[in-house]
Amino acid sequence: MDLPDSASPTARRGGRGARERILDAATTLFYRDGINATGVDKLAQQANVSKRTFYQHFSSKTELVEKYLCHLEDGAGLERERVLQVDDELPRERLLALFDDAPPGRMRGCPFHNAAVEAADAMPGVDDVVRRHKLAFTDRLIRLAEALDAKDPVRLGNQLAVLLEGAGALATSLNDSAPLAHARAAAEALIDGAIDPVVTPAGRGRSGDR
Amino acid sequence: MDLPDSASPTARRGGRGARERILDAATTLFYRDGINATGVDKLAQQANVSKRTFYQHFSSKTELVEKYLCHLEDGAGLERERVLQVDDELPRERLLALFDDAPPGRMRGCPFHNAAVEAADAMPGVDDVVRRHKLAFTDRLIRLAEALDAKDPVRLGNQLAVLLEGAGALATSLNDSAPLAHARAAAEALIDGAIDPVVTPAGRGRSGDR
Numbered sequence: 001m002d003l004p005d006s007a008s009p010t011a012r013r014g015g016r017g018a019r020e021r022i023l024d025a026a027t028t029l030f031y032r033d034g035i036n037a038t039g040v041d042k043l044a045q046q047a048n049v050s051k052r053t054f055y056q057h058f059s060s061k062t063e064l065v066e067k068y069l070c071h072l073e074d075g076a077g078l079e080r081e082r083v084l085q086v087d088d089e090l091p092r093e094r095l096l097a098l099f100d101d102a103p104p105g106r107m108r109g110c111p112f113h114n115a116a117v118e119a120a121d122a123m124p125g126v127d128d129v130v131r132r133h134k135l136a137f138t139d140r141l142i143r144l145a146e147a148l149d150a151k152d153p154v155r156l157g158n159q160l161a162v163l164l165e166g167a168g169a170l171a172t173s174l175n176d177s178a179p180l181a182h183a184r185a186a187a188e189a190l191i192d193g194a195i196d197p198v199v200t201p202a203g204r205g206r207s208g209d210r
Numbered sequence: 211m212d213l214p215d216s217a218s219p220t221a222r223r224g225g226r227g228a229r230e231r232i233l234d235a236a237t238t239l240f241y242r243d244g245i246n247a248t249g250v251d252k253l254a255q256q257a258n259v260s261k262r263t264f265y266q267h268f269s270s271k272t273e274l275v276e277k278y279l280c281h282l283e284d285g286a287g288l289e290r291e292r293v294l295q296v297d298d299e300l301p302r303e304r305l306l307a308l309f310d311d312a313p314p315g316r317m318r319g320c321p322f323h324n325a326a327v328e329a330a331d332a333m334p335g336v337d338d339v340v341r342r343h344k345l346a347f348t349d350r351l352i353r354l355a356e357a358l359d360a361k362d363p364v365r366l367g368n369q370l371a372v373l374l375e376g377a378g379a380l381a382t383s384l385n386d387s388a389p390l391a392h393a394r395a396a397a398e399a400l401i402d403g404a405i406d407p408v409v410t411p412a413g414r415g416r417s418g419d420r
Contacts, residue, residue, distance in 0.1 A: 034330040036246035106331055109379075116383045117327045120244040121316055127385065134383045158392040165383070166376025166393075169319075173326045173344045173375070175337065182368040183376075186400055193399050 019057045021047040026068040031111050035065055035118040062123050065115060069129045072111055084140050091147040092191060098164050099184030102177040109168035137161065150194040159190050229267045231257040236278040241321050245275055245328045272333050275325060279339045282321055294350050301357040302401060308374050309394035312387040319378035347371065360404040369400050 025046035029038040040061055044054045058064040072078055083089075083097040108114065112130045119126040142157030150156040167183035235256035239248040250271055254264045268274040282288055293299075293307040318324065322340045329336040352367030360366040377393035 032330065033332070034246060034328055036244060036328070037330060037332060108330070109327070110383075113379050113383045114327045116385075117319070117324045118244055118246070120242065120247060120318070122243070122247065130383050131385065134380065155392070155395065158389070159396040162376035162380055162389050162393045162396065163372060164376070165380040165389075166372035166374070169323050169379035170344065170372055170375040173320075173323045173340050175326075175341065179368070179372050179375075182365070183372045185365065186369040186372065186396070189403050190396055190399060193403060 018047065018049045018053050022049060022054060022057055022064065023068060023071045026064055027071060030065065030068055031108055031114070032106070035115060062125065065119075065123060066125045066129055069112060069115060069126065069133070073133060081137060084144065091144045095141070095144055095148075095160060095191065096184060096187060098160070099167060099180050099187055101180055102171065107168075107171040107175050107177060109172035110165065113165060113169065114172075134161070134165075145194070148191065148195060150191070151196060152194065156190060156194040160187055163187050163190075228257065228259045228263050232259060232264060232267055232274065233278060233281045236274055237281060240275065240278055241318055241324070242316070245325060272335065275329075275333060276335045276339050279322060279325060279336070279343065283343060291347060294354065301354045305351070305354055305358075305370060305401065306394060306397060308370075309377060309390050309397055311390055312381065317378075317381040317385050317387060319382035320375065323375065323379065324382075344371070344375075355404070358401065358405060360401075361406060362404065366400060366404040370397055373397050373400070 022043060025043050029043060029046060040051060040054055043064070044051050058067065080098060084094050086094055089097070112133045115126050116130045121127070138157055138161040141160045142153050145153035145156040163183045163186055167179045170179035171177050232253060235253050239253060239256060250261060250264055253274070254261050268277065290308060294304050296304055299307065322343045325336050326340045331337070348367055348371040351370045352363050355363035355366040373393045373396055377389045380389035381387050
């Protein structure tokens with residue numbers, strides 16, 4: 001679950017380029033209202049551009065969907081995923097920070113996953129961006145699992161990827177952030193079970209009941 | 211992940227009522243192509259009814275979305291979830307069967323979750339049906355966790371719910387069923403960790419490396 005930072009209505013700041021305003025409008029509207037529910041008219045209105053200007057920057061709405069996802073990867077969103085990069089935290093803490101509670105508001109889950117649900121094979125370029133993002137993200141989890149000395153880092157990284165995807169998806173279905181806490185507890189158990197006890201420093205919060 | 215049984219184009223069988231044909235068309239098209247990408251024209255064409263007939267049976271497309279989800283619960287789909295009810299399997303096997311590999315074809319995940327992604331607060335009745343379904347499903351997982359003598363059945367049931375949601379969602383994002391296998395391995399570890407070793411019958415496949 002990666003909430004874009006700019007989930008509030010896009011402000012119309014003077015002086016910025018039309019292309020950036022359209023991408024900001026897409027970041028707000030595609031995430032909050034959905035991709036297929038958001039037409040070019042609404043995007044152009046929110047970005048304060050004409051439809052002619054819209055199509056000068058993006059050949060189609062589908063192209064904008066791809067660019068919106070790349071824009072999120074470039075730093076417009078994905079705050080939750082960025083916790084993996086906090087270098088002064090231990091790998092275990094970085095992995096568990098993925099499951100921190102969500103801010104209040106409508107739960108909308110991962111914008112990449114939501115795009116896959118809506119693309120439904122009608123936007124192959126979008127499917128490619130989503131798949132590439134999920135594989136790269138899982139790879140980062142595997143690298144952190146290696147840093148943890150997990151016995152099978154590929155297995156642990158993939159399991160944590162499933163848990164995070166499930167937390168975001170179930171939070172969306174329930175409109176409740178409780179699945180994040182359940183996923184975090186499961187992540188702790190899986191991490192602890194994946195580490196050889198003899199190489200684990202004492203006092204790192206391993207549960208003692210098994 | 212609960213693949214509706216009727217994921218192939220709905221056959222136009224003679225003699226069935228228009229309402230049933232419309233629900234079958236919705237089951238096929240909403241799941242495969244998405245809800246917002248499927249208009250009433252296409253639904254009416256697929257169901258071989260006029261738009262007038264469509265609106266005689268459903269006051270709006272939104273009403274059809276709600277009825278489509280209830281239709282899935284009534285037995286038109288959700289094959290994956292039905293494995294929980296196989297009485298001649300042990301609770302552990304029933305829970306793990308949730309994560310059996312998916313049939314080939316485009317991965318589309320859980321139709322209830324997908325409806326929540328697309329509804330995006332614009333269809334409150336749909337949100338209610340999704341939430342009710344997810345809570346009832348989690349409750350069935352908790353009952354099976356109780357039958358397993360899990361130390362904390364509510365915790366285990368919720369963790370398995372997150373895992374299954376994540377398997378379906380990540381399978382959709384990747385268009386690959388591999389997340390089901392990762393989720394299954396995680397489910398086994400969580401189930402085994404949640405059962406007190408002294409009351410577990412020997413030889414039930416508990417992992418011995420922790």
